[in-house]
Amino acid sequence: MSAAPGRQAPGFYRKRIGDVVVTALSDGYLDADVGVLQNISRAEIDRILHETFRPSPPRLSVNAFLVQAKGRTALIEAGSGHTMGPSLGKLVASMEDAGTRPADIETVLLTHMHPDHSNGLTDASGAAVYPNAELLIHEDDVRHWSDDAAMAAAPERKRVRYFQAARAQLAAYGGQLRTIRDGEVFPNVAAVPIPGHTPGHTAYLVADGNDSLLIWGDTVHVPEIQVRHPDVTLDFDSDPAASARMRRRILDMAATDRLRIAGMHVHFPGFAHVVRRGEGFELVPEAWEMVV
Numbered sequence: 001m002s003a004a005p006g007r008q009a010p011g012f013y014r015k016r017i018g019d020v021v022v023t024a025l026s027d028g029y030l031d032a033d034v035g036v037l038q039n040i041s042r043a044e045i046d047r048i049l050h051e052t053f054r055p056s057p058p059r060l061s062v063n064a065f066l067v068q069a070k071g072r073t074a075l076i077e078a079g080s081g082h083t084m085g086p087s088l089g090k091l092v093a094s095m096e097d098a099g100t101r102p103a104d105i106e107t108v109l110l111t112h113m114h115p116d117h118s119n120g121l122t123d124a125s126g127a128a129v130y131p132n133a134e135l136l137i138h139e140d141d142v143r144h145w146s147d148d149a150a151m152a153a154a155p156e157r158k159r160v161r162y163f164q165a166a167r168a169q170l171a172a173y174g175g176q177l178r179t180i181r182d183g184e185v186f187p188n189v190a191a192v193p194i195p196g197h198t199p200g201h202t203a204y205l206v207a208d209g210n211d212s213l214l215i216w217g218d219t220v221h222v223p224e225i226q227v228r229h230p231d232v233t234l235d236f237d238s239d240p241a242a243s244a245r246m247r248r249r250i251l252d253m254a255a256t257d258r259l260r261i262a263g264m265h266v267h268f269p270g271f272a273h274v275v276r277r278g279e280g281f282e283l284v285p286e287a288w289e290m291v292v
């Protein structure tokens with residue numbers, strides 16, 4: 001008698017955007033604390049999770065995306081590394097399963113600096129995981145997390161978890177860091193600032209010919225709730241009102257333009273479209289395709 005299989009398929013999935021290959025990579029998952037959700041009652045959270053067959057607390061994917069364009073390789077997001085427990089920190093393994101090694105990465109693009117996005121830039125010894133990569137981050141995120149006055153004003157938990165962690169990552173990359181604003185930052189990839197969740201929160205638009213993909217970072221954390229209710233914000237949004245406005249604007253644009261999106265917390269592999277539904281929106285996940 002053989003043992004029941006216990007391991008899932010490797011955590012990568014490829015999609016072609018024109019001649020660009022985008023590979024979703026899983027860093028694992030986290031079980032969200034619904035206490036951080038604002039502008040929504042606990043009863044409504046429970047009702048939506050029940051209606052959409054989701055566990056409570058909601059289990060969120062943590063994704064990153066490899067972009068291979070014109071012979072070059074970029075990684076969008078670095079995951080959480082060793083810092084957030086055994087359900088996360090799978091990014092390098094997923095990447096290697098997909099045939100790419102950390103040393104192959106020439107550019108790392110971050111959507112913002114938060115533990116589940118940027119802590120994986122370094123290993124447990126504090127060394128850079130991507131030694132050959134230039135690290136590109138929006139200048140407003142680098143400025144914010146480096147701001148001593150903002151750090152001093154933050155409560156203890158945020159000071160350690162966000163400010164100090166971001167500073168450690170920036171220090172490890174030293175001269176490899178380049179700040180960005182908007183426009184083309186890599187072949188076929190444009191930075192699109194979407195401030196609110198953090199001051200420098202940035203989406204990346206991958207485009208080639210008529211095909212495109214908006215990798216929207218943390219536009220939503222709990223898809224079932226914030227796509228339906230874009231006004232639901234998070235305790236750790238830097239500017240909750242701006243974050244809600246931006247979320248609605250992006251969902252509206254994606255629905256109007258029939259734009260394909262991908263997200264760091266959209267269920268893996270995270271490719272979907274957006275349609276209007278009632279006062280809010282709904283995600284339509286893309287079907288699994290055999291052919292890249």
Ligand SMILES: [Zn+2]
Binds near residue numbers: 112114117197218
């Ligand atoms: Zn975040």
